[in-house]
Amino acid sequence: MTALSPPPPAIAQAFRLALEAARALAGATAPNPPVGCAVLAADGSVLAVEAHQGAGLPHAEAAALAACRDRWDAVHTLVVTLEPCNHHGRTPPCSQAILAGPARAVWIGARDPNPAVEGGGAQRLSAAGLDVAFVVGPLAAESARLIAPFAMRATQGRPWLTIKQAFTADGSMIPPPGERTFTSEASLDLAHALRRRADAVITGSGTILADAPLLTVRRVADPRRAPRRLAILDRRGRTPAAYLAAARERGLDPSLHADIPALLADLAEGGALEALVEAGPTLSAAFLAANLWDERVVITKAARAGDPDTVEIVPRAKAA
Structure with missing residues (x-):
């Protein structure tokens, strides 16, 4: 991450907010997984927190970015509980929505476990010049548990x-x-x-x-x-x-x-x-x-x- 990225405590707190928002929608998003996203300014202040509301509706990243339109210049970092999608489904790819905005960095909780998805959102974002990182430790474990039902259906x-x-x-x-x-x-x-x-x-x-x-x-x-x-x-x-x-x-x-x-x-x-x-x-x-x-x-x-x-x-x- 760049030197101007939000400090680690701010990243961790943003992840907790994103996880909480996603958990509140668990059971309402199938066949999609519950996903939460927070948008931060460079100083760590939270600009928006959104969660995917259900199939056919905007994904968490797109919804969070849309909520920041009046503070577009302040957008610096996204934290998202699941790797942004990189394929067209009912909605456009989240990687595309992120690249269309001003974000410079993305923190990710869990990799997309779906074997049917070609190419990773993290790879596309990184190739486009964004700083991309995956969290580790308890936040990674919480993110993995959040999508465990989605991963089970996708893989088993x-x-x-x-x-x-x-x-x-x-x-x-x-x-x-x-x-x-x-x-x-x-x-x-x-x-x-x-x-x-x-x-x-x-x-x-x-x-x-x-x-x-x-x-x-x-x-x-x-x-x-x-x-x-x-x-x-x-x-x-x-x-x-x-x-x-x-x-x-x-x-x-x-x-x-x-x-x-x-x-x-x-x-x-x-x-x-x-x-x-x-x-x-x-x-x-x-x-x-x-x-x-x-x-x-x-x-x-x-x-x-x-x-x-x-x-x-x-x-x-x-x-x-």
């Missing part, structure tokens, strides 16, 4: 799978008689946040028959515009038609599947980046046994009333 052909399980203090996933849940308010908020960031919820016909769950996002704001998929594993066709109709009225897009591979292939083909498994013990165990999971969220009810639940988030890479 399936959505990122998060398995959420809630247990009573004695290890049961079954709520007490007459109750639908047993975890704390904070744990319920977490469950709805996990559901919000997913493009699809996976459950089984047994759960449908036992609880008729709503499986909608209610406790947190949901920016998603398209219906969220509800994929039901139902080998015997037991899911009531009335439940499917009610799910559609709630804004869901339900579908029935005879086996897990077909279910995952259908979700991937439909553009889903992340699916949340919210199911009973049998189906959850089937995903775990098949090693079809990427992150496991385990909520355990405290044994003593009033104590907080225990929440453990386990990435598969660390569990292996």
Whole structure:
């Protein structure tokens, strides 16, 4: 980077703002990944922070630059959570938008993992004379996790799978008689946040028959515009038609599947980046046994009333 570049603390803070903006849209951008971008002046002051809002809408870099039109001469550095695209899709390449502006430097959080994309945005920007650098350490790790569902679909052909399980203090996933849940308010908020960031919820016909769950996002704001998929594993066709109709009225897009591979292939083909498994013990165990999971969220009810639940988030890479 040039001597006139923003100081490192300003770059780090800008990345945190860009990551926060992108995370707020996770679950609303499929089949595109969530991406955040901040624009800085040479002294490190933040001129704009924007995130990609969804497929067909401006990418984060273009949106952030557009927000700086009244301060065009002050634009110096862009920080972006994902390598700027260098191909024509529904929108023009972000590398083109950057080169059309006054930016002199670009900091990038994660490389584009899509093997179908020819040529890298970073290479094009560097060849055009811009200073280009990739962050390292925690910011790089956070950027990689942000696009992990996109990378999974691009490289493995399936959505990122998060398995959420809630247990009573004695290890049961079954709520007490007459109750639908047993975890704390904070744990319920977490469950709805996990559901919000997913493009699809996976459950089984047994759960449908036992609880008729709503499986909608209610406790947190949901920016998603398209219906969220509800994929039901139902080998015997037991899911009531009335439940499917009610799910559609709630804004869901339900579908029935005879086996897990077909279910995952259908979700991937439909553009889903992340699916949340919210199911009973049998189906959850089937995903775990098949090693079809990427992150496991385990909520355990405290044994003593009033104590907080225990929440453990386990990435598969660390569990292996």
